[in-house]
Amino acid sequence: MVFKMTYDQRNLANINKLANNTKKAALQWYQYCSEQEIDLLIYETTRTLEDQARNYRSGASQTMRSYHLVGQALDFVPVKDRKTIWNGFGSPKNKKAIAKAKQLRSTWGGDWTTLVDKVHLQYEYRGYGTDPFGSGQEAVTVPSPINVGSKTIMNIQETVNSRYGTGLKMDGKYGPATKKALIKGFQTELNKQYKAGLTVDGIWGPKTKAIVRVVKKGARGNITYILQSTLYLGGFDPRGIDGIFGTNTEMSVKSYQRSKNLTQDGMAGRNTWAKLFE
Numbered sequence: 001m002v003f004k005m006t007y008d009q010r011n012l013a014n015i016n017k018l019a020n021n022t023k024k025a026a027l028q029w030y031q032y033c034s035e036q037e038i039d040l041l042i043y044e045t046t047r048t049l050e051d052q053a054r055n056y057r058s059g060a061s062q063t064m065r066s067y068h069l070v071g072q073a074l075d076f077v078p079v080k081d082r083k084t085i086w087n088g089f090g091s092p093k094n095k096k097a098i099a100k101a102k103q104l105r106s107t108w109g110g111d112w113t114t115l116v117d118k119v120h121l122q123y124e125y126r127g128y129g130t131d132p133f134g135s136g137q138e139a140v141t142v143p144s145p146i147n148v149g150s151k152t153i154m155n156i157q158e159t160v161n162s163r164y165g166t167g168l169k170m171d172g173k174y175g176p177a178t179k180k181a182l183i184k185g186f187q188t189e190l191n192k193q194y195k196a197g198l199t200v201d202g203i204w205g206p207k208t209k210a211i212v213r214v215v216k217k218g219a220r221g222n223i224t225y226i227l228q229s230t231l232y233l234g235g236f237d238p239r240g241i242d243g244i245f246g247t248n249t250e251m252s253v254k255s256y257q258r259s260k261n262l263t264q265d266g267m268a269g270r271n272t273w274a275k276l277f278e
């Protein structure tokens with residue numbers, strides 16, 4: 001039997017209200033969740049100014065500049081045994097769903113530090129209110145999800161193994177082992193270039209964090225390669241993993257920063273590296 005979400009009709013009706021590019025990304029996400037049999041209820045997408053004003057007054061929203069107003073956000077809750085589970089955001093299935101949403105370049109309110117909003121996913125597109133509705137068409141730039149067994153990931157694994165002897169299984173999957181190997185590579189490079197004296201253990205600890213240098217446009221070399229690989233694996237394809245920090249890498253860093261609510265300066269500094277390797 002094919003899996004169907006408990007609230008499939010309501011979910012699709014709500015997704016259908018979203019702005020064009022947000023809708024595309026939401027549908028990709030929804031399809032993934034369905035394939036993975038991750039049941040959920042998308043209980044709200046667009047909101048009117050009136051709704052938002054009401055939420056604002058009641059304290060349910062902290063801002064009148066909500067992404068719901070511009071059709072670039074959805075609120076959802078995990079479902080289990082046909083019931084909504086409001087404290088179910090930490091379940092393995094739901095974590096998978098959120099990881100996928102982020103890979104599709106959505107921002108999750110559960111990552112916010114000032115006001116945690118676990119039900120909330122928003123799609124930045126080109127910023128607040130930039131995604132057109134209906135027939136107001138413009139070029140659609142939905143990021144392509146990374147496929148399991150991806151050649152690019154295998155290339156990264158092969159390169160990291162040959163440079164740093166990390167012995168990764170070349171399975172084309174981005175998992176904890178690949179991330180750890182990239183951190184090892186990063187530590188090795190910091191030791192080489194800055195005599196950092198770090199233990200190469202693949203752990204993103206305080207000593208490694210403290211020694212990080214800013215990498216920006218014009219940079220070349222293995223650290224840039226590691227940056228590009230990590231961006232790619234996070235769903236922010238820099239269009240070329242070549243160790244040369246050009247315009248595309250800068251754009252990819254900016255998109256990544258936007259998705260994490262970091263300053264969008266296009267440079268990989270301490271905060272950006274920290275998010276990438278956390």
Ligand SMILES: [Zn+2]
Nearest residue numbers: 073074075120
């Ligand atoms: Zn929301």
